[in-house]
Amino acid sequence: MLRIVLPELPQRLILIKWVWMSWMVLCVLLSGSRCLVTVHQPPVVTSVLGRDVVMPCELRLTDDERMVTPPVLYWIYMTHADTRRLWNPSEEYKGRIDLLEKSLNSSNKSILLKNVQWADSGKYQCKLSITTEREQSFRRKGNDTLLTVYENLIFNLTNHNASHLHCKVNVSRQDPGFVLAIFHNGCKLQTVVFSQEDPDLPYTTLSETISLMGGGKYECQLHHSEDLVAKSIFYYNPPVTGKDWDAENNVSTTCLTAVSGLVVVFPEPWLLYIALLLVPITFLLGLLTARLLIKH
Structure with a gap:
């Protein structure tokens, strides 16, 4: 009959701590050696009708990654059924789109959308075709930007x-x-x-x-x-x-939120204090219970 002998509680705690620290060190080493290439877009951009608006997009690389060739930029309007292309500009966007940074090697891939119209409302996506020394050729895309318009x-x-x-x-x-x-x-x-x-x-x-x-x-x-x-x-x-x-x-009203310098006084969170005190007490009781079970 197979019998499993567990180490004493202090030894087990030391073993768990050693395994945890080893795992953390391994994660740090892996994250440090991994090369990341990401494309960042804001979730929402708001514009006044008829104004020009910047649609931000930024390419980010880790320090140990190197570009082989300049990335190829694509901007698309996703809300329309036929997925219109903004960059390079398709026929309906000619004269209304411009790059903020002209250099192909720039990490700033934002575009300027001129004379915003109601029909421009919707989701936009920034895409890049990239070739690096370590990951070779691949594509990255942002998380979409919603353009909202108002008068x-x-x-x-x-x-x-x-x-x-x-x-x-x-x-x-x-x-x-x-x-x-x-x-x-x-x-x-x-x-x-x-x-x-x-x-x-x-x-x-x-x-x-x-x-x-x-x-x-x-x-x-x-x-x-x-x-x-x-x-x-x-x-x-x-x-x-x-x-x-x-x-x-003249009607005087008491605001319930901190608007225009008004100060709001909240009650003391006694329940939160009690909950925080219970955490270490519960942990100590668990350790004592485990020790008693091991002795028996």
Whole structure:
């Protein structure tokens, strides 16, 4: 009958530690000797309609890798059914595309897309054909960049009612990342996550109308995936009719987030403290239990 004899607990712990450290050293050695060639693109790029926009792409190599020939660059528009080519420019992009870096050996493979239109919204990919000393010939591609487009914000009093403030903006169609928010003296009043969409138009309209809540600074902000894209500010001074403005008409609101310098005080995370204390206690109890089992 085969009998397995386990070493004492201290010896086993030393053995586990030695195996772990050996594995870590092996991983470091392997990662240091491995040559990496990667292509980096940002996940999202946002542009104003009619402006020029840079589509970033960067080639990165480890220090011990060498290029044999300059890489061949390809940029493609992936959203369209026929996968249009931006670089070298196909017929529909001639005159609208340019390289930021003209040198073929440059690691910057970004392009400039001129006069952005609604139809340019969508996903783009940067590809490179590469030949290196160690990996020979191969292709690398980035993780795609989503180009989103918007028009300038319109933020002003409504024509039919001077006590209402209206914010409106047109954005890329079918893009749930856009959010419109209105603030009064730093406090958020309204948020619009979706609005009207006309199938005959190449864009979606986000809009919101609020009642004036007293004097001060009103701000309309356009966000995309929590990043501030654009904002418009409207300062409102209430009319004075023979006496000072009624203070009751100025609404004071406590913000729940840290906006415009407001400080938020959070309660002490006692549950987190207790959980952190339980971790070493649980570990020690496990060691004691294992030792008792081995003795018996």
